[in-house]
Amino acid sequence: EAGVTQFPSHSVIEKGQTVTLRCDPISGHDNLYWYRRVMGKEIKFLLHFVKESKQDESGMPNNRFLAERTGGTYSTLKVQPAELEDSGVYFCASSQGWGQPYEQYFGPGTRLTVT
Amino acid sequence: EDQVTQSPEALRLQEGESSSLNCSYTVSGLRGLFWYRQDPGKGPEFLFTLYSAGEEKEKERLKATLTKKESFLHITAPKPEDSATYLCAGLSGNTPLVFGKGTRLSVIA
Numbered sequence: 632e633a634g635v636t637q638f639p640s641h642s643v644i645e646k647g648q649t650v651t652l653r654c655d656p657i658s659g660h661d662n663l664y665w666y667r668r669v670m671g672k673e674i675k676f677l678l679h680f681v682k683e684s685k686q687d688e689s690g691m692p693n694n695r696f697l698a699e700r701t702g703g704t705y706s707t708l709k710v711q712p713a714e715l716e717d718s719g720v721y722f723c724a725s726s727q728g729w730g731q732p733y734e735q736y737f738g739p740g741t742r743l744t745v746t
Numbered sequence: 747e748d749q750v751t752q753s754p755e756a757l758r759l760q761e762g763e764s765s766s767l768n769c770s771y772t773v774s775g776l777r778g779l780f781w782y783r784q785d786p787g788k789g790p791e792f793l794f795t796l797y798s799a800g801e802e803k804e805k806e807r808l809k810a811t812l813t814k815k816e817s818f819l820h821i822t823a824p825k826p827e828d829s830a831t832y833l834c835a836g837l838s839g840n841t842p843l844v845f846g847k848g849t850r851l852s853v854i855a
Contacts, residue, residue, distance in 0.1 A: 635789070637789075664842070664843070666843075672847070673750075673845045673846060673847045673848070674790070674833070674835075674845040675845070676842040676843060676844075679842060687842060689842075690842065722789055722790070724789075733777060733778045733780075733795065733837055734780065734792050734795055735780075735792070735843060736792055737782070737789035737790045737791070737792075738789050739787075739788050739789045740788075740789050
C-alpha cells in the first residue's frame, strides 16, 4: 500500500511569489493534516481536513495560506505571496476515521525556501 | 496550554549501550501519546501509540512506556542503524497533535 506522498520535495522561490504544495494521503484515510517545521523549532500543526471539510485551521499563520482538499482526496496548500518566514519543511499526514487508532502517517515533506 | 518536552536534546551512545529517552507532557484529556522516528530528509515514521498510563509497547530494540506525566523510549543494545531523531507527540480531545522538539540519537559502532 502506498504511503503519503508530497510534491514537490523541494521548492525555492523568491519573496512575493506563489507556491503550491500537494499532498496525496493514504487511500481511504478521511483525515488529512498539514504541519510545518521551521528550523530549530518543533513540528507544528497547521490544519486538519475531514474528507473535504476543514475541521480545524487554528494553526494557519495568516491569510496568505490557503488549503483545499478536492473531493476528499488530495490536498493543496498555497502560499501567496510568500514571505521569508514561510521557509521550512511542510509535512502532510493522514489517518483513518474517528476513533482508535489515531496514528497519523506522515509524508516525506516539502522543503520550502523563500529567498 | 498543551506542551510536550523531550530530553535530552541529543544523545550519543556506543553500540550496545542501552539508554532511555524522556518525554514529559502536559496535555489535558490525553487520547494518545505517539513516538515517531525521523531520519534526515524524511518524514516522521510511526513507531508506537500509548493510550493509558501503565501501557507498554515493544518493537525490536525499542520499548515505549507511559505514566500519567511522562513517557520513556527505552533502547536496548542499540545499533548504528538506530541513529535518528526520535519525536514524541501528544493528542488530546480538544487540540491537534502537539510535538516535542525531538531527541537526536547517535549510535557509534
